[in-house]
Amino acid sequence: MIVAVALAATCAGCAPAGGEPGSVVTRAEDEESLTIGIRFDQPGLSERTVDGRFVGFDVDVATHVAGELGVPPENITWRETVPAQRESDITSGAVDLVVAAYSITDERKRQVGFAGPYFETGQDLLVRRSAADITGPASLAGRRLCSVTGSTSAEQVKQRFARSVHLREYPRNSDCVTALLAGQVDAVTTDAAILAGFVAQNPELLRLVGTPLSTERYGVGLRKDDAEGRAAVAAAIEHMIDTGAWRESLRRHLGRAGLPLPDPPEVTER
Numbered sequence: 001m002i003v004a005v006a007l008a009a010t011c012a013g014c015a016p017a018g019g020e021p022g023s024v025v026t027r028a029e030d031e032e033s034l035t036i037g038i039r040f041d042q043p044g045l046s047e048r049t050v051d052g053r054f055v056g057f058d059v060d061v062a063t064h065v066a067g068e069l070g071v072p073p074e075n076i077t078w079r080e081t082v083p084a085q086r087e088s089d090i091t092s093g094a095v096d097l098v099v100a101a102y103s104i105t106d107e108r109k110r111q112v113g114f115a116g117p118y119f120e121t122g123q124d125l126l127v128r129r130s131a132a133d134i135t136g137p138a139s140l141a142g143r144r145l146c147s148v149t150g151s152t153s154a155e156q157v158k159q160r161f162a163r164s165v166h167l168r169e170y171p172r173n174s175d176c177v178t179a180l181l182a183g184q185v186d187a188v189t190t191d192a193a194i195l196a197g198f199v200a201q202n203p204e205l206l207r208l209v210g211t212p213l214s215t216e217r218y219g220v221g222l223r224k225d226d227a228e229g230r231a232a233v234a235a236a237i238e239h240m241i242d243t244g245a246w247r248e249s250l251r252r253h254l255g256r257a258g259l260p261l262p263d264p265p266e267v268t269e270r
Contacts, residue, residue: 084150
């Protein structure tokens with residue numbers, strides 16, 4: 001595509017032509033396409049609509065990064081990646097990038113690389129609006145807590161606050177929210193930015209407890225040894241922030257949930 005090549009030559013986040021073999025930069029230049037792993041069930045962040053579109057803040061970040069690498073939106077293949085599979089999706093080559101509320105941790109950095117962060121949030125609890133007696137993680141002792149398989153959120157609660165909590169795990173956050181609405185669990189825990197989207201969908205039934213338990217830094221995941229890719233993606237994130245597109249996307253997708261919108265983070269992983 002002539003347009004894609006022109007974008008690749010002029011965009012702020014691109015590396016020079018003739019990138020490193022195996023780099024996401026080289027793949028974008030050579031094939032003018034990317035496969036990006038996202039979640040399909042996180043309102044406000046990344047969600048597949050009933051008419052097959054993909055919308056949300058993470059989707060906007062991924063689309064912007066791809067554009068900075070010279071790949072137009074129509075050449076992006078969206079692939080669902082769940083927490084338990086994100087590392088294997090990257091290392092196996094099933095995806096080129098992961099933009100899926102993917103917290104940067106030292107343990108994960110032993111397997112994959114990160115560029116970012118592009119967003120910072122904190123772990124919180126989602127409960128039924130009628131559950132006035134759940135005021136924080138300590139009040140979960142003896143109760144049923146739901147979290148996504150492969151996440152660290154539930155273990156954080158068990159280790160720090162309520163060892164007697166009864167943990168249930170499901171592949172997707174939407175499964176946990178369905179169980180919460182059905183009365184099968186008493187609370188759901190994950191990042192506040194994720195939970196806020198479900199509150200926006202069911203404001204009369206659900207609420208955030210509003211007690212941050214940790215700080216989570218979302219990064220774009222890619223192959224560990226792709227130094228050129230990390231630098232290009234980090235530059236693309238900074239460009240999105242500098243142009244105001246980052247703040248506008250955040251306001252459009254998460255502002256309606258009532259979540260206080262943070263300032264852009266400093267991009268330290270590159």
